[in-house]
Amino acid sequence: MKRSPLLTACVLLLLVGSASILASRIVIARAAQGKTYSAVDLIPHRHVGLLLGCPKRAGHGLFFRNRIDAAAELFAHGKVDTLIVSGDNHAHGYNEPEDMKNALLAKGIPADRIYPDYAGFRTLDSVVRAKEIFGQDSIIVISQRFHNQRAIFLAGHHGIDAIGFNAPDVELRYGYKTVCREQLAKVKAILDIYVLRKQPHFLGQKIAIGSS
Numbered sequence: 001m002k003r004s005p006l007l008t009a010c011v012l013l014l015l016v017g018s019a020s021i022l023a024s025r026i027v028i029a030r031a032a033q034g035k036t037y038s039a040v041d042l043i044p045h046r047h048v049g050l051l052l053g054c055p056k057r058a059g060h061g062l063f064f065r066n067r068i069d070a071a072a073e074l075f076a077h078g079k080v081d082t083l084i085v086s087g088d089n090h091a092h093g094y095n096e097p098e099d100m101k102n103a104l105l106a107k108g109i110p111a112d113r114i115y116p117d118y119a120g121f122r123t124l125d126s127v128v129r130a131k132e133i134f135g136q137d138s139i140i141v142i143s144q145r146f147h148n149q150r151a152i153f154l155a156g157h158h159g160i161d162a163i164g165f166n167a168p169d170v171e172l173r174y175g176y177k178t179v180c181r182e183q184l185a186k187v188k189a190i191l192d193i194y195v196l197r198k199q200p201h202f203l204g205q206k207i208a209i210g211s212s
Contacts, residue, residue, distance in 0.1 A: 024186040031156055032149035036164040040077045043165055048136045048209060049080035050162075051104075052126055052143040052151065053087020053096030054178075062170040063144065063178060068100065070167035071142045072107040079165075082113050082209055083142075084134055086120030096120075115209060123147070123185070124192055125200040127154045127162070132203055140165050146182050150189050157193045 037043035051071045054063045074080045083104065087096025097116035104114055115134065120126035130136045138161045141151040148164025155162035172179065192198035 020187050021183050024190045025183070027190060028149050028153045028186050031153040032164065035152050035162070036145055036148050036166055038145070038166045040073050040079060040165070043074070043079055043140065043163065045079050046138055046140045046163070047081050048130070048134070049074055049083045049140045049142050049165070050126060050130050051083055051085045051100055052123060052141065052147060053085065053100060053120060055096070056099045062174055064099070064103075066167040066170065067143055068103045068107065070165055071104060072109060074140065074142065074165055075109050075113070080140055082115065083109065084115045084117055084130055084136075086117035086126035086129065088121050089118040090121065115207065119200070119202045119204070121201050123151050124154050124189070124198060127151050127160065128158050128200050129203070131158060131160050132200070133205075134207055134209055136209065137161060143167060144169055146179070150182075150186055154189060154193065
């Protein structure tokens with residue numbers, strides 16, 4: 001039976017896509033090997049933690065809540081002195097950095113230890129801006145493990161010594177959309193580094209950690 005050109009093209013596209021996802025997962029996992037921690041007593045101290053943003057209601061709010069709890073735990077145990085809260089702020093009424101800052105304030109973290117980054121539109125932007133805007137080349141990234149791995153991969157290619165503190169994962173029934181998007185985000189991260197040479201959407205005036 002003769003296959004149609006359209007069917008052949010679809011099969012090839014599926015194979016290429018699957019191979020790209022698998023290869024990107026392997027490359028990023030290797031880059032982050034031994035650099036993520038789930039126990040607060042095991043992670044080394046770093047002056048600054050980079051808390052990566054997400055929609056406040058993503059996965060019924062569990063991604064957001066778990067990241068806030070992880071950041072607060074690091075701070076309470078003296079593993080970080082200051083937190084950069086980096087996320088999307090592209091639309092009126094949508095402000096990930098302010099949401100994170102308010103949640104951390106409610107946890108008792110002083111306002112002068114929290115630095116919002118309002119131009120963290122993507123993980124790449126958040127990571128690179130931690131160095132280029134906030135002057136940090138050694139950080140703890142705070143997010144779920146799958147996200148930390150990608151951030152560490154990106155950081156390594158921009159001269160940043162990054163380790164990750166893993167917020168608890170979210171049950172698949174609540175977070176399946178995020179998990180699916182992450183597979184494509186890993187492929188995009190590989191393309192951004194090796195092919196497109198992507199840079200943050202915005203840089204701008206430098207902000208010294210420790211200044212008002």
